[in-house]
Amino acid sequence: MALQDYIRSRFFPHIWCVGCGHGTALNALLRAVETLGLDPSDIVMVSGIGCSSRMPGYVDFHTLHTLHGRALAFATGTKMSKPELTVLVPMGDGDALAIGGNHFIHACRRNIDITAIVLNNRIYGMTGGQFSPLSGPGVVATTAPYSTYDPAFDVMRLAVGAGASFAARGSTYHVVELQQLLVKAISHKGFSVIEVLSPCPTHFGRRNQQGDSVEMLEWLKANTAKLGSKAAEENPELITRGIFVEDERPEYCEQYERILEQAREG
Amino acid sequence: MPKRTIADVRINSLWCKRCGICVHFCPREVFVSGEDNLPRVRALDRCTGCRLCEYWCPDLAIEVLIDDE
Numbered sequence: 001m002a003l004q005d006y007i008r009s010r011f012f013p014h015i016w017c018v019g020c021g022h023g024t025a026l027n028a029l030l031r032a033v034e035t036l037g038l039d040p041s042d043i044v045m046v047s048g049i050g051c052s053s054r055m056p057g058y059v060d061f062h063t064l065h066t067l068h069g070r071a072l073a074f075a076t077g078t079k080m081s082k083p084e085l086t087v088l089v090p091m092g093d094g095d096a097l098a099i100g101g102n103h104f105i106h107a108c109r110r111n112i113d114i115t116a117i118v119l120n121n122r123i124y125g126m127t128g129g130q131f132s133p134l135s136g137p138g139v140v141a142t143t144a145p146y147s148t149y150d151p152a153f154d155v156m157r158l159a160v161g162a163g164a165s166f167a168a169r170g171s172t173y174h175v176v177e178l179q180q181l182l183v184k185a186i187s188h189k190g191f192s193v194i195e196v197l198s199p200c201p202t203h204f205g206r207r208n209q210q211g212d213s214v215e216m217l218e219w220l221k222a223n224t225a226k227l228g229s230k231a232a233e234e235n236p237e238l239i240t241r242g243i244f245v246e247d248e249r250p251e252y253c254e255q256y257e258r259i260l261e262q263a264r265e266g
Numbered sequence: 267m268p269k270r271t272i273a274d275v276r277i278n279s280l281w282c283k284r285c286g287i288c289v290h291f292c293p294r295e296v297f298v299s300g301e302d303n304l305p306r307v308r309a310l311d312r313c314t315g316c317r318l319c320e321y322w323c324p325d326l327a328i329e330v331l332i333d334d335e
């Protein structure tokens with residue numbers, strides 16, 4: 001199938017701002033689905049609320065646009081009732097780790113076969129630029145006019161600590177790598193977390209002297225490095241990209257099925 | 267090895283939001299920013315068909331057409 005066959009073209013041009021990373025993340029995700037040869041009718045995309053959460057509107061899969069922070073709860077119900085479907089959950093950094101933090105850690109702990117795509121722009125884009133648990137210190141936001149001072153979560157360590165069996169980080173500058181990471185995340189059996197560094201030029205770039213989308217992509221190019229690379233070793237300040245964990249662990253729906261069978265046998 | 271010819275690099279002007287990412291990052295400087303910041307293909311013969319512009323475009327507005335001969 002061609003890329004065009006996976007989208008609802010009637011809703012384009014999409015709502016995202018000029019140069020928004022979320023568009024590039026959607027682009028990579030569609031290519032990953034195409035590479036995997038998945039049938040759109042076997043995919044469910046579930047989201048909460050936020051700019052990132054608008055993604056299901058544009059894909060021609062089964063789609064659910066639900067409540068802020070609660071996408072993983074809806075996704076868990078969906079997966080439990082139809083484990084044969086591929087469930088994809090695009091989430092904002094606020095959606096996933098502020099209001100939705102509790103759902104996030106418990107989905108990791110259960111290791112349910114869902115792919116959570118955390119579109120990290122370090123800001124609440126949709127509501128006009130409040131800081132999030134991924135902003136980190138020194139960020140100017142509408143709710144931190146003199147800049148933030150609280151540290152950010154490390155999404156990879158949080159996900160792995162909570163029990164996710166796959167964790168990876170990519171960026172919307174490193175697009176080919178991003179597509180490959182998404183292919184691996186989606187194919188992985190168990191809870192997969194993929195963090196995508198996805199610039200919000202409108203609310204993050206503008207306030208934090210990072211400029212427009214071109215400059216923000218240049219920033220990602222200069223400030224990230226492949227996990228295990230010489231560059232990463234030499235400069236611990238660089239944000240690392242790649243696969244942090246890829247483990248085989250019992251999957252939640254399969255374990256549930258096993259318990260049901262035991263109960264049936266009496 | 268079949269020879270690859272780049273048949274066309276098309277910009278969908280109705281979807282393109284003029285971010286300039288393709289113009290800035292194409293490794294072969296195939297595009298220039300034209301009127302109203304719409305990217306314009308200035309040198310199709312320089313295109314290697316790497317498709318990076320297609321991948322980067324946040325608006326799914328680029329199509330690289332490659333003929334395998």
Ligand SMILES: Cc1ncc(C[n+]2csc(CCOP(=O)(O)OP(=O)(O)O)c2C)c(N)n1
Nearest residue numbers: 049050051052068092093094095124125126
């Ligand atoms: C229960 C609830 N609380 C608050 C909101 C307001 N709200 C909508 S989106 C959002 C945060 C968006 O930020 P993020 O999740 O990072 O996504 P982005 O827009 O940056 O992609 C908030 C606080 C809401 N819709 N529902």
Ligand code: SF4
Nearest residue numbers: 016017020051125200
């Ligand atoms: S506000 Fe930010 S995250 Fe939202 S569409 Fe605009 S650039 Fe993207």
Ligand code: SF4
Nearest residue numbers: 282283285286288323
């Ligand atoms: S990357 Fe896409 S949206 Fe941006 S200028 Fe090029 S064609 Fe237009």
Ligand code: SF4
Nearest residue numbers: 292313314316317319
């Ligand atoms: S395919 Fe590669 S070389 Fe050709 S225009 Fe796109 S980015 Fe440039």
Ligand SMILES: [Mg+2]
Nearest residue numbers: 092093123125
């Ligand atoms: Mg955000």
